[in-house]
């Protein structure tokens with residue numbers, strides 16, 4: 001049985017097959033590929049796109065989705081193995097995984113970091129425990145990576161650019177008033193380099209580098225395609241000649257859990273917002289963002305409303321790629 005926890009566990013060819021079938025599903029939405037199947041969707045955090053696209057996608061494939069929000073409409077869950085459960089949690093992920101496996105054919109989970117201790121959060125314990133004790137495939141709907149977003153992103157880029165190999169891809173940090181998850185940035189780095197793009201990570205300074213694991217993966221995948229992962233703190237040279245600009249904000253890992261100390265530093269970098277002047281330096285680049293996105297903080301109205309912005313197309317593709325991926329997990333594993 002195979003899970004969809006991170007694209008690290010899937011080859012470029014496997015992922016391409018999912019995207020190719022997603023393109024077919026985009027043309028023919030209703031196919032009974034999950035007939036009589038059920039999918040549990042566990043949300044520890046809010047969502048608009050992920051929840052809608054998964055619920056709708058399961059329905060369009062003839063299955064049934066059940067949404068659970070632990071701590072809200074379902075019991076709070078403990079996931080540390082061996083813990084003494086004398087706090088808020090009423091049940092353990094070991095029972096949750098086995099019970100939901102008995103009812104459902106797939107379990108999907110969204111569980112962001114707790115934002116207190118990166119050494120702890122980077123282990124992604126909740127989803128790993130769920131996968132360990134589940135007897136059905138587990139899907140990552142965003143933890144410390146966001147693999148569903150990766151598929152939708154690559155699909156949208158291929159729809160616009162065709163072959164992605166060698167295209168200059170800029171992942172740019174952008175300002176946000178709060179420290180955000182590094183998941184989409186980790187994912188962007190992994191998937192762009194895995195698909196052979198020439199990746200530049202643009203961020204204000206060394207403190208905004210991503211976790212070494214993802215930096216290393218970005219370099220490893222880049223090397224496999226004869227590329228070099230570039231880190232830049234220079235806006236002008238990073239945007240120069242770019243074919244793709246992907247924007248995301250994230251909190252600086254050295255300050256993880258001490259956000260009041262990071263904020264004065266972060267507030268100096270509001271000028272990383274994607275604007276028309278920066279985009280004018282590119283090779284008529286596509287712009288995208290995973291959404292949700294604060295307009296005129298992360299990117300200007302002019303960029304978001306331009307014909308080069310494919311964020312809505314990427315969001316739509318979430319529906320198609322997730323249906324294709326669930327079909328792979330259920331029918332081809």
Ligand code: CP
Nearest residue numbers: 047048049050290291
């Ligand atoms: N991009 C994304 O996952 O959106 P939601 O947080 O709304 O699900």
